[in-house]
Amino acid sequence: MKQFFYFIRKEFYHLLRDRRTLFILFGMPVTQILIFGFALTNEVKNSRIAILDNSKDEATTAIIHQLEASRYFDIVENLNSYAELEPTFQKGQIRLAVVFPEQFQNSLLHTNAAPIQLIADATDPNVANTLTNYASAIIMDYQNSMKETQDFPYTITTELRMLYNPQLKGSYNFVPGVMAMVLMLVGAMMTSISIVREKELGTMEIILVSPIVPIRVIVAKMVPYLLLSMVNIASILLLSVYVLDVPIHGSLTLLVFECFLFTLTALALGLLISSISDSQQVAMLVSLMGLFLPTIMFSGFMFPIENMPIPLQVISNLVPAKWFYYIVKDVMIKGTGLETVWKETLVLLGMLIVLLTISIKKFKVRLE
């Protein structure tokens, strides 16, 4: 047992003395969370718009005020004629223009109908769509508030409710994704590199020609990275709760347990990679291409799996990150318990057992 603990201690020495790697390992989750939280977001916020108000009456002013008050829009231009519209779009200053016709309020009051034109820059169709939806919603809002003061006999309004994420925040989606990414990277890549480094240095030869049992070597290699991953999980969760306002609705214990399970799966994958690669570069490439990319592509975090062709959907089932991503989303965001994620948990557990068995079997007690 003593040799086992000393082995772990030795692994910690390696880890703690390699300042650069250590910095990357602890810095990576923090930067990823911050980058995804603040920079890489597909939400539309503070879009620059222009107003062409040909009416300048009470009603148009009220609508303009409401547009300005929303966090989606920033009014940067007040145009005077249609002729100015095109150049302003072309210069890329605005993404949307709201055009009120002449006599807007008059026609609204007398004919019960008045058009508003929304002109969007559709070079990015998704953004254009989102912006016109937002603007329409604000205008509808105004219309409804008018109805309260006057009596129209029949009105049908649709009421939308966005479950679990009423503000439609992107961070609800990417926090689980970043967690899967970081844990996979730290677990698989770092363990495989640390084992392959011993092969490269030749120290593996001495370790093999010693009485230590292979399984202890394997476990001793895993322990430091398991602890490191736990620290990363803690920092990701703290950042998401306190900086990004992503709450943890479900049980924290269950969440940590699932992270633990996923990290072990990643470590087992790292062991497997180390047994097939002879140099640190190979181990790194295999981890990046074989694990990191599938984690991003097939976990459902970036691209919805339902939209993929059937063969790819089948492949995605082999990616541990997919199951982990489901679990974290359910437990963390929806606040459900083990009763809804037991299937996914069992899949992860099964993967862990299979991978661990293979990598222990594949661990060579000789050089060839």
Add this chain to the structure above:
Amino acid sequence: MESAVKVERVFKNFQSGKTQIEALKDISFEVGRGELFGLIGPDGAGKTTLFRILTTLMIANKGNAWVDDLEVVNDYKEIRKRVGYMPGRFSLYQDLTVEENLSFFATLFGTTLEENYELVKDIYVQIEPFKKRRAGALSGGMKQKLALSCALIHRPSVLFLDEPTTGVDAVSRQEFWELLRKLQLQGITIIVSTPYMDEASLCDRVALMQDGRIMDIDTPKGITQKFSKPLWAVGAADMYSLMNDLRSDERVDTCYPFGQYHHITFAEVNQEIQGIEKSLVDKGHTNLSIQKIEPTIEDCFMELMNQ
């Protein structure tokens, strides 16, 4: 004499791409208990492969081997408890200090530095002043001493040293061999490989290896005594043209450069040296010096290679 290591008709092949490399061809030898045995041969002779088979890291394609009367394939676990192994590449943790390296390898073998201090004392006192230094920052000679301490820490019965003096300066090499002599007095069997022929004379017995074969096994003296022809050392001002002239001379059988002299043998055993000397003078060589010398292991190695 009971043997510490016994190798019987071992063959080992490697697959490299589509070609098969025969690394060991029919190797057999025995090493007695407490012997200091040397494997002498150039790079690629198969020394490391042989070590790896004996330290249970590889399995021979044919033949068998025993260490401490334990069979290397079936009893590998028991062998791993008993032998000390120092691989050719420097194999300690560069980012760990001298002390940490030692205690790591000590714990790996279930012992402590204190327990076997007596054994490594001579070596350890030399590296002790640097015990807080990272192994990567040590000089080449110090690294080798540290590696030797680590290989010794569990008092192995057989010690395998794969080219321990390669890349080490002359003084450190000498010190290293003195250490080996002292270890031998403690009853440890030592098998050491080296590409340096001059180190052969420091072993009890040596095996000369070339191209996967053992060409000869004997005491260093026994090997040099087998050298069949008179050997001459020839020197001149222009060594390069001297070699060309000697090699083109029909009366000269072999001519190899050895430091400041060329060692030559003659095709006829009774060849008079004066005849050679005269023709060299005629060819304009100056500062000519010719003397009869005793053959070294390297001369024997060259002769065996040509057979």
